[in-house]
Amino acid sequence: MQVFVISLAQREDRRRHIRQHLAERGVAFDFADAVDGRALADADRARLYDPALARQRGERRTLTPGELGCSLSHLALYRRMLEQDLPAICVLEDDAELSPDFAEVLAALAPALKADATPRVVLLNRRAKRYSAWGAAALAAGRRRCRAVEAQGTDGYVLNRAAAQSLLQTLSPVWTVADCWDWLLARHTLRIDCVVPYVVSCRDDLVSDIDADRRDRGKLAPGPLARLSDFLYSRFVYRLLIRPLYRIGKQR
Structure with a gap:
């Protein structure tokens, strides 16, 4: 399964980290250049982002520039996947920290994912918080693939072609964040599983480029x-x- 790392081209510090880390784990990958939402012109933002659709679907906040760029980056990778006719891919962000058995787990996930005509995403990250143990499938190294119940985060996941098509249809034009897994779960838009225990976490010393924007936008009580x-x-x-x-x- 091909692995892609979404990363801003100008963030060589983050690219250096993930390049070294994945080499240590024996994982080959390609970079997918991220979209810098802060650099978008107003006209491009208006064309790519639909706040009216966001309100219609229950989103109570407008996206920050960083969140918009993140969503556009993941959607662009789904299009690239379809254009290259890839049956399944793994998506990582550049602050990902992989478990030592990551490659083994990925290899165990690949056959069923590639053959599955059902739109399916498998979350690899620690923010796939809750899961159902019914119908769990054994993977490698004592891990299981379980059905997700509550989840966030796009720092590590795999998906098949049918899922890429479904996500492009549901999330274009951009109206919400890239990690809207709970919204998708509630509407049964696609099958979302998770790996238990997780195999992807985030480095705490690499601050996300969109975290500051998210803190500044506030919350509705x-x-x-x-x-x-x-x-x-x-x-x-x-x-x-x-x-x-x-x-x-x-x-x-």
């Missing part, structure tokens, strides 16, 4: 009824019914 609803669901419905019924576990 939920109202009292929303807080009460969340409390009742998490304390009673989820703990007593949902979690045991679906055998939900949590990444450690």
Whole structure:
């Protein structure tokens, strides 16, 4: 399975890190130049980003320039995948930290993913937080492929051609962040699995280029009824019914 690393061309420090790290893990890869959302002209931003569609689909914030660039970068890689007729690819970001058995797990995922006509994404990262143990498939090194229940992050995942087509159709033009896995899960847009335990984490000393933008945009505080609803669901419905019924576990 071909591995791509999304990275800004001008960030040679980050490229140097990931180049050395993947060499240590014995993983061959190609860079996919990221889109710098901060460098986009206003006309390009208006053409590529649809805030009206975002509001229609329940997004309560506008994307920051960094988030827009991130989403455009992942969509561009999906198009490249289809143009090159690749059956499945692995996508990493340039602050990824891989487990020693990463290549072994990737090799175990590849055959089924390439042969699957169902749109499927498999998240490799630690932010694939909750999963269902029903129907888990054994991989390498004691790891399993499980169905994701709650997930974020695009720092490491694999997908097949059908998933790339589905994501391009659903997320173009850009209206939300690249890691909208929970939104996709809720609407059964495609099958999203995860590797348990995860095989991709992030280096804490490499600060994301979009984190500062996300901190600055603020959050909308939920109202009292929303807080009460969340409390009742998490304390009673989820703990007593949902979690045991679906055998939900949590990444450690």
